[in-house]
Amino acid sequence: SAVISQKPSRDICQRGTSLTIQCQVDSQVTMMFWYRQQPGQSLTLIATANQGSEATYESGFVIDKFPISRPNLTFSTLTVSNMSPEDSSIYLCSPKSPPMNTEAFFGQGTRLTVV
């Protein structure tokens, strides 16, 4: 399985500011999924990012709030913009490559607290 490194591992941010989360993988991956896990809840898919194309966002998530970059096949960033306390969550990246009938692997996550 790929080695996934997420930075920062945690942060406390002021409301109204933005935070960029980095996800580095030790091998080239085709797809990058970004998830959010709100306190005490399950994982919700934010968007899917493929290299060289715009990210595809799930219902309830918009690019202005969660811009994603995918400059190459080993790296991606998710920005949480204009943060509010409701954005306090764990954010996880999950890379995936063929063969696609394999399990998803997840970074350790970024624990974000907005005050």
Place this chain on the structure above:
Amino acid sequence: AQSVTQLDSQVPVFEEAPVELRCNYSSSVSVYLFWYVQYPNQGLQLLLKYLSGSTLVKGINGFEAEFNKSQTSFHLRKPSVHISDTAEYFCAVSESSGTYKYIFGTGTRLKVLA
């Protein structure tokens, strides 16, 4: 679209007793099925997966699950639990083609009592 339902939000069980965590799914396309475990303040770890073939799949730490297509279920079982099994368990489905995105259930908190 797919959906996943974990019927039990919390399951308390005594140590060395058997446990079953229930998962039902809904999908109009073929799917893969997974169970993940999340220990406190840790990331997600794969317990087991069903892709095709035998409907009974065995995973790590003595867990197993059975895929039942007619009942659209994928229940997780362990014959004898340990204190160390206390964690949050998530059932997930993924399309077997197309986007391959994962849909997670709401999770079941397993609490093993001494």
